[in-house]
Structures are given as structure tokens and as C-alpha cells.
Amino acid sequence: xxxxxxxxxLVTHYGDVQVLKKISFAMPRGKTTVILGGSGSGKSTLxxxxxxxxxxxxxxxxxxxxDIAGMSEQEFNEVRKRIxxxxxxxxxxxxxxxxxxxxxxxxxHTKLEESTMQIMVRMKLExxxxxxxxxxxxxxxxxxxxxxxxxxxxxxxxPEFLFFDEPSAGLDPITAAGIDELILKLRQAFKMxxxxxxxxxxxxxxxxxxxxxxxxxxxxxxGTIDELKAxxxxxxxxxxxxxxxxxxxxxxxYFRIIAGEE
Amino acid sequence: MKPxxxxxxxxxxxxxxxxxxxxxxxxxxxxxxxxxxxxxxxLKGRAIRLRATITEMVKVGYNAxxxxxxxxLFIGIIxxxxxAYQLKRVGAIIYVANLVGVxxxxxxxxxxxxxxxxxxxxxxxxAEIGSMKSAEEVDALVSMGINPIRFLVVPKLIAMMIMLPxxxxxxxxxxxxxxxxxxxxxxxxxxxxxxxxxxxxxGIKDIITGLIKALAFGVVITIVGAYQGFKVTGGAExxxxxxxxSVVTSIFLVIVIDLFFTTLFYFFA
Ligand SMILES: Nc1ncnc2c1ncn2[C@@H]1O[C@H](COP(=O)(O)OP(=O)(O)OP(=O)(O)O)[C@@H](O)[C@H]1O
Ligand SMILES: [Mg+2]
Numbered sequence: 001x002x003x004x005x006x007x008x009x010l011v012t013h014y015g016d017v018q019v020l021k022k023i024s025f026a027m028p029r030g031k032t033t034v035i036l037g038g039s040g041s042g043k044s045t046l047x048x049x050x051x052x053x054x055x056x057x058x059x060x061x062x063x064x065x066x067d068i069a070g071m072s073e074q075e076f077n078e079v080r081k082r083i084x085x086x087x088x089x090x091x092x093x094x095x096x097x098x099x100x101x102x103x104x105x106x107x108x109h110t111k112l113e114e115s116t117m118q119i120m121v122r123m124k125l126e127x128x129x130x131x132x133x134x135x136x137x138x139x140x141x142x143x144x145x146x147x148x149x150x151x152x153x154x155x156x157x158x159p160e161f162l163f164f165d166e167p168s169a170g171l172d173p174i175t176a177a178g179i180d181e182l183i184l185k186l187r188q189a190f191k192m193x194x195x196x197x198x199x200x201x202x203x204x205x206x207x208x209x210x211x212x213x214x215x216x217x218x219x220x221x222x223g224t225i226d227e228l229k230a231x232x233x234x235x236x237x238x239x240x241x242x243x244x245x246x247x248x249x250x251x252x253x254y255f256r257i258i259a260g261e262e
Numbered sequence: 263m264k265p266x267x268x269x270x271x272x273x274x275x276x277x278x279x280x281x282x283x284x285x286x287x288x289x290x291x292x293x294x295x296x297x298x299x300x301x302x303x304x305l306k307g308r309a310i311r312l313r314a315t316i317t318e319m320v321k322v323g324y325n326a327x328x329x330x331x332x333x334x335l336f337i338g339i340i341x342x343x344x345x346a347y348q349l350k351r352v353g354a355i356i357y358v359a360n361l362v363g364v365x366x367x368x369x370x371x372x373x374x375x376x377x378x379x380x381x382x383x384x385x386x387x388x389a390e391i392g393s394m395k396s397a398e399e400v401d402a403l404v405s406m407g408i409n410p411i412r413f414l415v416v417p418k419l420i421a422m423m424i425m426l427p428x429x430x431x432x433x434x435x436x437x438x439x440x441x442x443x444x445x446x447x448x449x450x451x452x453x454x455x456x457x458x459x460x461x462x463x464x465g466i467k468d469i470i471t472g473l474i475k476a477l478a479f480g481v482v483i484t485i486v487g488a489y490q491g492f493k494v495t496g497g498a499e500x501x502x503x504x505x506x507x508s509v510v511t512s513i514f515l516v517i518v519i520d521l522f523f524t525t526l527f528y529f530f531a
Contacts, residue, residue, distance in 0.1 A: 048401075051405050052405075053401055053404060053405065077407040080405060080406065080407040081407055083405065085402065085405045085406075087398040087401065087402055088398065089397055089398060091397055091398040091399045091401065091402035092399075092402075093394075093399055093402075093403075094394075094397075094399070104406065104408070105406045105407075105408075108406070108407070108408050109407065
């Protein structure tokens with residue numbers, strides 16, 4: 001199995017705080033890899049490094065065998081053309097219509113004719129189930145529609161890699177399932193590598209081929225979805241069975257804190 | 263062990279200094295990049311975004327015309343009244359025209375226009391970029407390989423550098439008109455002699471120095487607005503705080519730069 005992305009001994013900091021603690025893993029090409037983990041485990045931080053928004057303290061991030069951490073901004077801009085990203089809040093530009101949002105990357109990086117671009121935009125919006133919404137502004141759309149439009153924009157340049165940050169967060173279960181369906185559909189239709197950050201278990205079981213699980217900035221699991229289900233690691237079982245962490249305070253402690261006794 | 267007072271004090275000074283150094287570094291990087299993408303990269307064939315620039319010119323310049331007109335007109339009248347109050351006593355009332363013309367073109371029109379534009383557009387820049395930053399829109403631009411400074415700041419800078427001098431020139435005219443209207447009615451100066459006197463008093467130099475100031479103010483207002491916008495890391499509350507800060511900072515810097523230029527022109531002109 002060939003790997004599209006390999007991360008080697010990645011260490012990252014926010015100021016003095018170490019967030020990712022020397023992690024290594026690989027993501028297979030042409031598959032959907034899900035990055036799983038609790039709140040604050042470092043998923044978004046990892047994603048931002050994978051797409052080059054943040055630079056690591058040390059370690060390597062190899063995309064197609066080339067280390068992006070050591071690249072100049074100019075070199076990396078070439079890599080960026082092969083990467084599409086859906087941000088957590090979709091991050092559509094609010095001052096532009098959907099059509100302009102989707103055509104923006106083409107406008108900036110290609111010399112296509114206006115009419116060609118319009119056809120491409122229509123195709124991309126059709127693909128995500130938003131045909132007819134070309135002239136809508138992002139503020140006129142629901143959360144789920146924004147995510148779909150964000151996916152259309154991410155796919156504008158026909159990228160090799162699609163990154164999704166929490167695609168179903170903040171959506172109702174039905175809309176969220178719709179987004180999962182869309183990801184499955186795209187995955188079947190195109191030979192792309194999908195990297196999805198999420199903590200929604202139903203989503204994971206629907207879309208994942210490969211799973212990487214983060215816990216407090218460390219990789220505690222990397223393998224297929226069946227291996228994940230079969231794992232007997234305590235943290236993984238807690239996550240899969242939705243068990244709460246052991247409470248640090250007992251009810252008596254809470255009472256004492258509220259009453260202001262030391 | 264508790265740190266000693268000296269340690270606390272030096273620690274505080276050290277942290278403050280570090281923060282200030284980092285701010286200076288950030289600002290100079292922003293200025294550098296903005297000028298690179300505005301003036302150097304177009305020479306290399308990477309054109310600026312014309313349509314966005316025109317939109318910004320309408321927002322910054324055209325839409326400010328009503329408020330600039332009203333304020334310039336009133337300031338012209340006020341200046342004429344204040345001048346007349348002094349000049350009447352020495353029987354030199356015709357010199358109202360000199361005072362109104364020179365102080366407007368050299369000083370008041372540029373600075374008032376700059377303050378109005380800082381309040382209207384500098385704050386809008388900070389709010390726009392700030393809310394884009396907090397909604398990850400800036401990250402999205404970067405991830406699409408689009409430089410946010412080229413995309414967002416350059417059209418604003420070009421618009422400001424054209425429209426602030428243009429508005430200032432407009433304010434010169436309206437302000438002088440205000441002084442003129444008051445003088446020919448209340449002060450009973452003959453319209454033609456007021457006109458003649460203004461022409462005689464005003465040199466092209468007076469107007470040009472005012473416009474040079476306006477150009478500098480435009481750059482400052484844009485950079486401050488963009489800087490505050492890009493500094494946003496949190497949510498809506500921070501956007502509000504940064505917007506306010508951008509207005510206060512740019513008005514302060516406008517006055518400082520005005521002092522600098524006025525001193526310069528005084529000694530070297
Ligand atoms: N800009 C930042 N500055 C400082 N610390 C940060 C910043 N962003 C995140 N952190 C810290 O880094 C750690 C990991 O954050 P991250 O956002 O990567 O978590 P996450 O796994 O995406 O969580 P969630 O599921 O809640 O989105 C957290 O402890 C967080 O407090
Ligand atoms: Mg996150």
C-alpha cells in the first residue's frame with residue numbers, strides 16, 4: 001500500500017506549550033483517513049500543519065514524498081494547488097456569491113475563459129447538490145449548505161487531496177449524515193485522498209478506511225476501522241463507548257468549592 | 263519561593279519589551295509585504311485586483327462625499343467667523359480670505375478628511391479583515407494559495423492613496439466656499455475681491471503640501487486598519503476591540519505625521 005502523506009516525529013508548540021509530541025504516522029493514497037480524538041487532543045493543530053498554515057517545531061511532513069516543512073512559501077504554493085480544504089465553519093468569503101467563491105481559486109491560478117469557468121462552477125455545485133444557488137450569498141445559506149459549498153470550492157482545482165475539519169460538527173444528525181453520504185459519493189467518483197478530522201463516531205464508521213487516533217498530542221492508534229473496533233486499549237474503548245472520564249471531584253468536593261471552604 | 267520585587271519588575275519590563283519588539287516586527291513585515299504586492303509585484307506581471315480596487319474606491323471616497331462636504335463647509339464658515347473676530351479690530355477684514363484659504367489647504371482639510379476617513383473606512387478595514395480572520399476566511403485564502411495581503415490589503419491601499427487626496431482637494435474647495443459664503447453675506451466683503459484675495463493668498467505649494475499629507479495619512483490609515491484586523495485571533499468581541507483600537511491609533515498617528523510634515527515644510531519650504 002502506497003502512502004500519500006507521511007508524518008515523521010512531528011513536534012509542534014503554541015508558544016511554550018507542546019501540543020503534538022513527536023508523532024509519526026502515514027496516510028494511504030486514495031483512501032479516507034479519519035483523524036479521531038477528544039477535544040483538545042490536537043486534531044485541528046495537526047490539520048493546520050498538514051496544510052501548511054503552521055510550521056512545525058521539528059519533524060517532517062511528507063506529501064508525495066516531499067517534505068513540506070522545509071519548503072519555501074513559493075514552493076509550497078505549488079503543492080497547495082493540489083490540496084482542497086473544507087474549514088470547520090466552511091470559511092466561504094461572505095462578500096461574494098457562491099459562484100464567485102467556487103471560481104475564486106480558478107480565477108487566481110488559471111487563465112480559463114469566463115464561460116468555461118461558469119460551466120465548471122455549475123458542475124461543482126451540481127456535484128454537491130447546490131445547483132441553482134450560484135447567485136446566493138453565504139449568509140443566505142444554512143449550515144449544511146455552507147459546508148456543501150465549501151466542499152465545492154475545495155474541489156474547484158480538482159485536487160489530489162481533500163482535507164475536512166469537522167465536516168459534520170454543528171449539524172443535525174440528518175444533515176450530518178447527508179454530508180457523510182456526499183463524502184462517500186465523492187470518494188467513489190474521484191481518485192482522491194481524503195483526510196477527515198472528526199469526533200463524531202457514526203461518521204467515522206460510515207466514511208473511514210483508515211483511522212488515526214490522537215490523545216493528548218500523541219498517536220494512540222493507527223490502523224483500519226476493523227482494527228479500531230477490535231482494539232482493547234482503554235482510552236480507545238472509552239472513546240468508542242462514550243464513557244466519561246473519571247470525575248476529579250466528588251459531589252462533596254463540589255459542595256465545598258461552592259461554599260467557599262478551603 | 264516568591265520572586266523578589268526586582269525580579270518582578272525586570273520580568274515585567276522584559277515581557278513588555280519582547281511584546282513591543284514582536285509588534286514592531288509584525289508591523290514592518292506587514293508594511294513590507296503590502297508595498298511589495300502593491301508596487302513591485304505588478305511590475306513582475308502580477309496585476310492588482312482592479313475590480314476590488316474600484317469597489318473600495320467607491321466605499322472609501324465616493325460614499326464619504328456627503329459627510330466630508332458638510333464638515334468642510336461648516337469648518338470654512340467657522341474659520342471665517344474666527345478670523346473676522348480678530349481681523350475686524352485691526353480693520354483688515356479682507357485677510358479673512360487668506361486665513362481661510364491657507365489654513366484649510368495646508369492643514370485643516372487634510373486632517374479633517376483623514377479623521378473622517380479613519381472613522382469610516384479605517385475601522386471598516388479592521389472589522390472586515392478581523393471578522394474574516396476569526397471565521398478562518400484568511401486561512402482559507404492562504405490554503406488556496408492566495409496571498410491575503412495582495413487579496414485584501416492592496417485594493418484598500420490603492421483606493422486610499424487615490425481617494426484621500428481627492429477627498430482632501432474636494433474639502434479644500436468646499437471649505438473655501440463656506441468661508442466665501444459667510445464673508446460675502448455676514449462680513450459684507452465684495453465677492454470678487456474675496457475671490458481675488460484667495461487667489462493671491464494661495465500658492466500651488468499650499469495645496470500640494472496638503473495633498474502630500476493626505477497621501478501619507480491614507481497609507482497610515484490602511485496599514486493600521488489591516489494590522490489590527492490581522493491581529494484578531496478570537497471572536498466577535500475581539501473584532502470590536504480591534505476596530506476601536508484602529509480608529510484611536512490611526513487618528514493618533516495622523517496627528518503625529520502631521521506634526522512631522524508641518525515641521526518639515528516649515529523649515530525646508
Ligand atoms: N492558537 C492557539 N494558541 C494557543 N494554544 C492553542 C491554540 N489553538 C489550540 N491551542 C491548544 O492546543 C491544544 C490542541 O488544540 P486543537 O484545537 O488542536 O484541539 P482539537 O483536537 O482540534 O479539539 P476540538 O475537537 O475541540 O476542536 C489545546 O490544548 C488548545 O488549548
Ligand atoms: Mg478542532
